[in-house]
Amino acid sequence: MINKNGISRRLLLQGLGAAIALPWLESGRHLLGAESPKKPTQRFACMFIGDGISPPHWWAKGSGANMELGSSLASLEKHKSQLNVINGLFNKHAGGGHARCAGNILSGEALLRGRLIRGAVSMDQRLAKKWEDETALSSLVLGCEQPVAGFHESEYSMVYASHISWSNPDSPIPIELHPSLAFDSLFGGQSSTLQTSILDDVLEQATSLRNQVSRSDQVKLDEYLSSVRETEQRLQRLNKFAAEENNQPTSAQRPPAGQPKDFREYSRLMCDIIALAFQTDRTRIATLLLSRDLSGQVYPYLNIKDDHHSYSHSNEAKEYQGIVKTHVEQYAYLVDRLANMHEGDGTVLDNSCLMFVSEHWNAHNSNQVPLLLAGGLGGTLQTGRTHDFLNAGNEKRKLCSLYLSLMDRMGLELKEFGDAKERLAGI
Missing domain, CATH: 3.40.720 (Alkaline Phosphatase, subunit A)
Structure with missing residues (x-):
């Protein structure tokens, strides 16, 4: 979460009712006055x-x-x-x-x-x-x-x-x-419909955070958000194909058979x-x-x-x-x-x-x-x-x-x- 005083202690972005935990950022440690971990x-x-x-x-x-x-x-x-x-x-x-x-x-x-x-x-x-x-x-x-x-x-x-x-x-x-349910366990149950991107919902927060951290942390943040986006899109494709196979509209909730055949x-x-x-x-x-x-x-x-x-x-x-x-x-x-x-x-x-x-x-x-x-x-x-x-x-x-x-x-x-x-x- 980002507030007027900088980065909160939880280092989270909130979207679709889900908390997106970020990778540990050196800038976050500095802004919070935290000591580096011993190991x-x-x-x-x-x-x-x-x-x-x-x-x-x-x-x-x-x-x-x-x-x-x-x-x-x-x-x-x-x-x-x-x-x-x-x-x-x-x-x-x-x-x-x-x-x-x-x-x-x-x-x-x-x-x-x-x-x-x-x-x-x-x-x-x-x-x-x-x-x-x-x-x-x-x-x-x-x-x-x-x-x-x-x-x-x-x-x-x-x-x-x-x-x-x-x-x-x-x-x-x-x-x-089910990959979709495993994904939900990381980002919260509200991600389960996967119809709207979590990252789209937190884009403004992510942009604001990116402007506050060091260049090396910007690289880490970009890598991470790209990973989330790629995984999210692959899950959306999976659910779309599963819905079509079961003759369900893609706007429906995730079909129960959400497992890739390959x-x-x-x-x-x-x-x-x-x-x-x-x-x-x-x-x-x-x-x-x-x-x-x-x-x-x-x-x-x-x-x-x-x-x-x-x-x-x-x-x-x-x-x-x-x-x-x-x-x-x-x-x-x-x-x-x-x-x-x-x-x-x-x-x-x-x-x-x-x-x-x-x-x-x-x-x-x-x-x-x-x-x-x-x-x-x-x-x-x-x-x-x-x-x-x-x-x-x-x-x-x-x-x-x-x-x-x-x-x-x-x-x-x-x-x-x-x-x-x-x-x-x-x-």
Whole structure:
């Protein structure tokens, strides 16, 4: 909000009944007489692909600018100096097979077979709890594939196959599947009709604010407002197409089926929303389930006819290579978005940790977990590295040891987590 005395402490613009939180501006800090924060604001996001990867094409070697990447990771080429490519980690209680491997990917907990659901609080929600009083949203839990009910032949509930984020041991957090509703959570319920641009409604305020801040902050503000505008317009197009398919007038409220059919459009809208949330500090924690375990997603644009899970059993075939590659491209898209958001002397990516992970190395094989990290986590995480823990021994390659290391760097120090009591060496 802008008043005659300058920028208010909330650094918000008001429009359509919604409060638009702005990215932290150095000029705002100066005008308010606030001290610079002792350390950068840190963020964590996890993107998950079900049913493993294509091992022959999932590799990295070398470091920094000399790092070489396999074809599955080719879309990350320009950001390789900001990566940690980690192979060989072990999730002890995954146990192979389907269903339970996804349900404990962020907790490492031994899950319960049968009708009674029992897991553990996932590490993303441990972090969300730590910061819940400092942000408008404790976390974003998003997905691009509908959860499924019933039981797998292993007698594990398909609840485990469909969710990675758990706030309590008895039930996962419901996944938000609609980009429009996820957008609403950032900008308020009045944005839900999306017929009038929020930015149009606050344009005068935004122009006034722009005239009061430094040149570097003008760049940040322009970047942010452009991001909001682009995401808003894409959502409007989505709702228009959905309305036409359902024979509804475009002036009606959002149709219930507001999900893009094209996986790339769908996932990138969700990535845009995570980027906006991180940029404005509306939340510092997000998960995005790109595809669940036993995934039924199809990818017509790859010219393949069968579903995701079916192709995973031929994980070296070109069809599955294409599926894995298209998932990594969505991760690269979010990495690129955050790398181009200025923050202080660096970028939002510099202060974040973006994780990409699958529950399997290949079909039914959870002996090692493929995992990527991008971002420096506020200078606490060295980047431009490759790691292989496969031959380190099971006690030295625990996935939960990595989580302990990351949570330490984010100010949450636990004696143990999942099956781990020690931090992962070399991270």
